[in-house]
Amino acid sequence: MTEQNPILSVEGLCVGFRTAAGFADTVHDVSFSIGHRKTLCIVGESGSGKSVTCQAILGLLAGNGAQTGGRILFEGHDLGAMSETELEAIRGRGIGMVFQDPLGSLNPVHTVGRLLDEALLLHTQLNRSDRHVRSIELLRLVRIPDPEQRLKAYVHQFSGGMAQRVMIAIALACRPQLLIADEPTTALDVTIQAQILELLNHLKSELGMSLLFITHDLGVVAEMADDVVVMRHGRVVEAGPLTQVFNTPASDYTKSLLDAVARLDTPSPAYRWRDVS
Ligand SMILES: Nc1ncnc2c1ncn2[C@@H]1O[C@H](COP(=O)(O)OP(=O)(O)OP(=O)(O)O)[C@@H](O)[C@H]1O
Numbered sequence: 001m002t003e004q005n006p007i008l009s010v011e012g013l014c015v016g017f018r019t020a021a022g023f024a025d026t027v028h029d030v031s032f033s034i035g036h037r038k039t040l041c042i043v044g045e046s047g048s049g050k051s052v053t054c055q056a057i058l059g060l061l062a063g064n065g066a067q068t069g070g071r072i073l074f075e076g077h078d079l080g081a082m083s084e085t086e087l088e089a090i091r092g093r094g095i096g097m098v099f100q101d102p103l104g105s106l107n108p109v110h111t112v113g114r115l116l117d118e119a120l121l122l123h124t125q126l127n128r129s130d131r132h133v134r135s136i137e138l139l140r141l142v143r144i145p146d147p148e149q150r151l152k153a154y155v156h157q158f159s160g161g162m163a164q165r166v167m168i169a170i171a172l173a174c175r176p177q178l179l180i181a182d183e184p185t186t187a188l189d190v191t192i193q194a195q196i197l198e199l200l201n202h203l204k205s206e207l208g209m210s211l212l213f214i215t216h217d218l219g220v221v222a223e224m225a226d227d228v229v230v231m232r233h234g235r236v237v238e239a240g241p242l243t244q245v246f247n248t249p250a251s252d253y254t255k256s257l258l259d260a261v262a263r264l265d266t267p268s269p270a271y272r273w274r275d276v277s
Helices: 050-058 084-094 112-123 128-141 160-172 190-207 218-224 242-247 252-262
Strands: 008-019 022-034 039-043 065-074 095-098 178-182 210-215 227-232 235-241
Touching: 008 050, 022 039, 022 050, 022 065, 022 210, 022 227, 022 235, 039 050, 039 218, 050 065, 050 095, 050 178, 050 210, 084 095, 084 112, 095 160, 112 128, 112 160, 128 160, 160 190, 178 190, 190 210, 190 218, 210 218, 218 242, 218 252, 227 242, 227 252, 235 242, 235 252
Parallel strands: 039 210, 039 227, 095 178, 178 210
Antiparallel strands: 008 022, 008 065, 227 235
């Protein structure tokens, strides 16, 4: 995982939150890097610090949270040294985001066309008619049928899988170099989940992006990852290339996660296990 020129490097990240019970250190000394055109999956049980790590990368920690240590470098630039305006530009153009719950994350009172238009207005110089053309292209890119008509629809008129495609289209609006996807398929049923994973893999190679993919599902990791970071209790317990982590796990925790999956009689149809041997 040591890349010479990674797109993203997280070095010794520490995050904590002010709570009623005092300051709670939550993420401890987390380090990893993501290569260009590579997918890094962070896997771990609920509460292990996966989402907080992403929020810190995006500069979107909750108001009671703070980065208490470490550095985050995007294309070699220290995000911590940037102004809020510079960070906003990075969030739109350098790094795109997709979350678990598209219906909860997208504004329900605007049409899909308006949502895409706003993203393009914010981050590009395109004029109105070019934004319209680009919006149609984006819906095509994420394989939404009949895109001209769909621009006029509201997100709640879409199925969960189609709404997730809309969120991906919005995230791609400004051609990010890195897409961060935080459990993007968790709320979807298994067949749709497989379609979204396939779409993300396709887009990654088509657009030459890198992916930071957060999941608690080792099957998803097997399907998506070049490199894997296993987190527990806010710490990295194991990190390395997919083959290494799956075939020769170093930590007892990773072994127990893999054993638990191996014990399942029927593999989830949401993914096919890649040959990681
Ligand atoms: N605003 C906050 N204030 C206090 N604690 C927080 C806050 N946000 C997150 N935490 C705590 O940080 C820890 C890590 O949470 P995080 O959401 O990163 O876990 P996760 O690994 O993404 O789990 P999940 O898969 O359930 O989302 C949890 O104990 C959580 O309660």
